[in-house]
Amino acid sequence: MTFFFLAGLFALAPPTDVHAFDTPNDGGGAVTIRWHISPDDETIEGYEIYRSEGGGDFELVGFVGSGRTSYEDDTDDSKEYVYKVAALQNSQTAYSEPTPPVHSKSQWFDTTSANLLIGVIIFCSMILYFINQAKKGKVLHIRKISGLDAVDEAVGRATEMGRPILYSMGIGLVDYIATIASFNILGEIAKKTGQFETSLIVPTSDPVVYTVAREIVKESYTTIGRPDLFNQDNVYFVTDSQFAYAAAVDGVMLREKPAANFFIGYFKAESLILAETGASTGAIQIAGTDQVTQLPFFVTACDFTLIGEELYAASAYISKEPLLLGAIKGEDLGKVVIFTALTIASLIGILTRFPVLSLFE
C-alpha cells in the first residue's frame, strides 16, 4: 500500500492540454502539435511525439528537448492523424491524452503576408496616381542625377574620338531586377549610339541575357530608323564564369579602348577589376548597381555612379518619358512615407520604450 502511495507521489507528470492542428499559412503537408509543459519539465530529458495514422498503433515521430512546447510534423494531406506527447525521464515515460483526429491541408492565402500585400497595394496606388497625373499633362520635377546627365557626354565623346562604347551588364541572370533595369537603360543607350552612329559593344555573361540584350539593341536601332547599324557581332556571349567574364571584358577594354564604359547591372567582386582596368584606359565610366557592397568600388573607380534606386530611375530619366517620370515621383513619395513611419516609430520607441516594431511582426 505504502509502495503504491509513494509511486503515485513521485510519478512523472505528462504534458497537458495537448492539441494538434493543421499548420496555418502553408502549402499543406504539416501538422503542428502544441502542449503545456509537464510540471516535471525541469527534470525531464524532453518530449517524445507519437503519432497514430488512421486509427493504427502509435509510433514515435519526433523528439524535442525540455522546455519546448511545440513540434511540427510532416504529414500526408490525404490521411488523418492522432497525436500523443510523452514526457521522458531516464527510461520512464508519461503519455498525454491523445488529441482529436487532425489532417493537414493547403491554404490559398498566406495571412502572415497580408501586411506586405497591403503595403505593396498602397505603394503601387501611389505610383499609379502619379503616372495618371503625368498622363493628364502635369509637369513633374525630378532631381538632377549627374551620372545620367553624363550619358550624352559619354556618347558624344566616343563619337568625337571615333571609338566604341562598352556596355557590361555584369554577371546577373535574366530574372535579377538589376539586370532588368540594365536592359531598360541599354535600350536608351543603344538609341543614342545609333543616332550618333557610334559602335556599341555588349559582352554578356549569361546566354539568356545575351539573347535578350541582342534583341533590345536590334529593336532600339529599328525604332530610330537605323536597323542597318545593328552588328550582331557586337552583342555577344562570353562565359558564365565570373572571373573569366571579368578577364574577357578587361581584354575588350585594353584592345578596343572604348571611349566610354557603362557597368550597369548586377556585379560582385569583379566590379573593381573591371572599373580599375577601365579607369587605366582613360575612358569615361558610368556605373550602377543595386549591390550595396560593390557601390564603394564603383564610386572610387568610376566617374559617375548610379546608387541604388537611381539605377531603376535611369531609363525614365534618359528617355524623359512623362509616364515613367510619374513612377519615379511615386517611388519618392513611398520613401517619404517609410522615412516618416520609421522616424515616428523610433521616437515612440525611444521616448516610451514601447516595442513599436513588434507590432509589425
Next chain:
Amino acid sequence: MKRRFPLLLVFILGILGIMPYFVPHGVYQNFDNGLRNDFIRILSAFAIILGLVSLMRVHHDKIKRKRENWQYSYVLIVGFAVSGVIGLLGGIEGEMFLPTTIAGFHFDIQTLYLNIMVPLGSTMFALLAFFMASASYRAFRARSLESSLLLSAAFVIMIGVLPLADKISTHLPSFAQWIMDIPNVAAKRGITFGIALGGIATSLKIILGIERSWLGGKE
C-alpha cells in the same frame, strides 16, 4: 501585334510571378516551380546554343580579320572543342565511354575544371588586392570635405581593428566598431529601402507595359 503579344505575355507572367508570395497552396507552388525551373531551363538550353554560336562567330571573325591578339582565339576554339568532346563523350568524371585517363593522368571535365578553371579564377580574384590598393589611394586623397571625412573614417577603422589600437586608446576599437555599426549600416539601409521601392516600381512599370525600353521604346 508584334509588340502587344510580348506586353500581354509580360503582364500575365508578371502577375503569375507575384502570386506565389501570397498563395502557399501546393497546386500553385508546383505550377510556379514548373514555370520558374523547368521553363527557364528549357529556355536556357536553347539560349546557350545561340550564345555559343555567337561566341564562335566572334572569334572566327577575329581570326579571319587578324584583329589584335587574334592568336588567342585559337586557344578558345581548341579549348571549346576539346572540353566539348571530353564532356559529351567522357562524362563529368569519366564515367562514359571515352577514356579520360592515360597512364594515371586524368583529364575528365571535373579534373580539368578543378585544375585549370579554378586556379585561373583565383588568379583573377587575387588581382583584386592590387586593384583595391590603387583604388584606395585615389579614394583617400583629401581633395574635398567629403573625401577628407572618408579618409578620417577609413584611418580610424583601419587602426581600430588592429591589436595595437588598444594601446593607443581603449576607446579606439569601440569607436571604429561604432562607425561600422551605426553610420555605415544606416547608409546601407537607406540605400536598401530605395532599392526595394525602385524594384517594385520597375516591376510595376514593366508589368503594366509603361516601361517599354526593353522593346526598343514607344512606337
